[in-house]
Amino acid sequence: xxxxxxxxxxxxxxxxxxxxxxxxxxxxxxxxxxxxxxxxxxxxxxxxxxxxxxxxxxxxxxxxxxxxxxxxxxxxxxxxxxxxxxxxxxxxxxxxxxxxxxxxxxxxxxxxxxxxxxxxxxxxxxxxxxxxxxxxxxxxxxxxxxxxxxxxxxxxxxxxxxxxxxxxxxxxxxxxxxxxxxxxxxxxxxxxxxxxxxxxxxxxxxxxxxxxxxxxxxxxxxxxxxxxxxxx
Amino acid sequence: xxxxxxxxxxxxxxxxxxxxxxxxxxxxxxxxxxxxxxxxxxxxxxxxxxxxxxxxxxxxxxxxxxxxxxxxxxxxxxxxxxxxxxxxxxxxxxxxxxxxxxxxxxxxxxxxxxxxxxxxxxxxxxxxxxxxxxxxxxxxxxxxxxxxxxxxxxxxxxxxxxxxxxxxxxxxx
Numbered sequence: 001x002x003x004x005x006x007x008x009x010x011x012x013x014x015x016x017x018x019x020x021x022x023x024x025x026x027x028x029x030x031x032x033x034x035x036x037x038x039x040x041x042x043x044x045x046x047x048x049x050x051x052x053x054x055x056x057x058x059x060x061x062x063x064x065x066x067x068x069x070x071x072x073x074x075x076x077x078x079x080x081x082x083x084x085x086x087x088x089x090x091x092x093x094x095x096x097x098x099x100x101x102x103x104x105x106x107x108x109x110x111x112x113x114x115x116x117x118x119x120x121x122x123x124x125x126x127x128x129x130x131x132x133x134x135x136x137x138x139x140x141x142x143x144x145x146x147x148x149x150x151x152x153x154x155x156x157x158x159x160x161x162x163x164x165x166x167x168x169x170x171x172x173x174x175x176x177x178x179x180x181x182x183x184x185x186x187x188x189x190x191x192x193x194x195x196x197x198x199x200x201x202x203x204x205x206x207x208x209x210x211x212x213x214x215x216x217x218x219x220x221x222x223x224x225x226x227x228x229x230x231x232x
Numbered sequence: 233x234x235x236x237x238x239x240x241x242x243x244x245x246x247x248x249x250x251x252x253x254x255x256x257x258x259x260x261x262x263x264x265x266x267x268x269x270x271x272x273x274x275x276x277x278x279x280x281x282x283x284x285x286x287x288x289x290x291x292x293x294x295x296x297x298x299x300x301x302x303x304x305x306x307x308x309x310x311x312x313x314x315x316x317x318x319x320x321x322x323x324x325x326x327x328x329x330x331x332x333x334x335x336x337x338x339x340x341x342x343x344x345x346x347x348x349x350x351x352x353x354x355x356x357x358x359x360x361x362x363x364x365x366x367x368x369x370x371x372x373x374x375x376x377x378x379x380x381x382x383x384x385x386x387x388x389x390x391x392x393x394x395x396x397x398x399x400x401x402x403x404x405x
Contacts, residue, residue: 016397019348020367025295027353028302031259040255046272050250053276057283058243 129211131167134230137223163217163227170210188213188228195221204228246283249292249301254279256298257305264309274312278305285378288370299368300378303361307379310357351400359393362386 042050087093129152140156140163147153151168183196186204193206204215204224213231215224254275261274281304282289289297352360365375372390376383 012398012401013394016348016352016363016394017367020352020364023349023352024299024303024364024368026349028256028260028299031263031302032256032298035255035259040258042254042258043268043272046276049272049276050254050279053279053283054243054247054250057246 129167129169131165131213132232133165133227134232135226137163137219137227161217161219163215163219163224165227165231166212166214166216167231168212168214170207170212186225188225193228195224242286245286245292249282249289249297250279252292253298253301257301260302260305261309264306264313270312270316271309274305274309277308277312281308281378281380288374288378296368300365300370303365303368304378307357307361348397348401351397355393355396359389359396362389363393366390 088097129147129150131152131154133154136156137158140158140161143155143157143162145152145154151166153164153166155162155164183194186193186195186206188204188206191206191208193204195202195204197203200218202217202219202221202224206213206228213228215228215231217224217227257275257278258271261278262268262271265271265274278301282301285304289300291297352363355363361379362375365378366372370378372383372386376386379386
């Protein structure tokens with residue numbers, strides 16, 4: 001069909017539509033004009049029937065647009081369910097999904113007994129546990145520091161000598177081998193301390209309130225005690 | 233919650249429509265059925281159809297609404313009439329499945345236009361109502377929904393109605 005012919009048909013169809021509109025309006029205009037109110041009276045049966053129709057119509061009809069939307073939602077939900085069910089039937093997908101929640105490669109579960117560390121209290125805890133050394137033997141310099149929030153370690157070094165000081169939250173359970181023949185009780189500024197030697201490393205541990213202090217070093221006992229006594 | 237839309241105005245709107253158009257509907261029906269009992273029956277059936285198609289009614293006072301209500305009533309009245317007596321004198325039965333839509337032979341003359349309304353009024357109701365509703369701006373789906381028939385049937389009937397009119401216009405030349 002040529003473009004001209006198409007346009008021509010459209011013109012004819014427009015003409016038909018226009019004539020159809022006029023025809024129906026004329027038809028109903030004539031009927032409207034011919035209505036004489038005194039002419040028309042409905043029977044009692046008709047009035048009852050209309051009343052019943054009105055009563056039934058008061059029951060809300062589901063809105064078609066919403067039915068359409070709900071059908072779409074149900075259809076989408078069904079499609080998603082099928083996709084998920086199909087994906088989960090594959091072992092590899094199921095395992096991958098599970099790894100988001102559980103680390104399947106880890107053989108044990110870490111339990112954090114420390115104070116709960118959050119981004120908000122991290123700085124606060126770090127300052128609380130940071131050891132303030134009042135005495136550092138001559139020639140030693142800071143080797144490294146490490147902090148996880150509820151504990152703080154500093155290590156000083158000089159040639160082959162070193163010492164580390166750890167200040168941390170007192171663990172719920174902490175045991176000291178009092179039967180160790182190399183161990184002895186030492187008073188640190190009025191607090192009970194415990195000195196021991198393990199693998200040629202001298203270890204001094206004491207607690208003040210809920211904080212545990214540890215000094216480990218290959219330095220002699222007197223130097224370690226001096227470091228401990230000057231710790232704030 | 234999702235399945236029902238509260239519409240406090242709905243029943244009020246239905247009552248207004250009925251009170252405004254009940255006599256008009258009766259008159260449309262009576263002109264076809266010529267009997268009070270059947271005319272009232274047609275009004276009741278039409279009213280139910282109107283309630284079911286309330287979403288297609290905009291301004292209650294408009295001519296489009298009146299024509300929509302009139303066409304529904306007319307369609308139902310004709311159905312009632314046909315169920316009582318087979319109507320055989322309307323045109324439209326002579327249409328083939330593949331009507332000749334070649335309009336090149338049609339020359340639009342003043343008389344052709346004048347006659348067009350007459351030909352439309354003479355159309356068989358099954359063609360007349362879909363054609364007029366389409367001209368009133370309703371989509372094929374809306375017409376199908378209103379008349380309770382398949383949308384493909386509506387499309388076919390509109391095409392056939394136009395084919396009858398094309399043929400009549402060619403004969404006018």
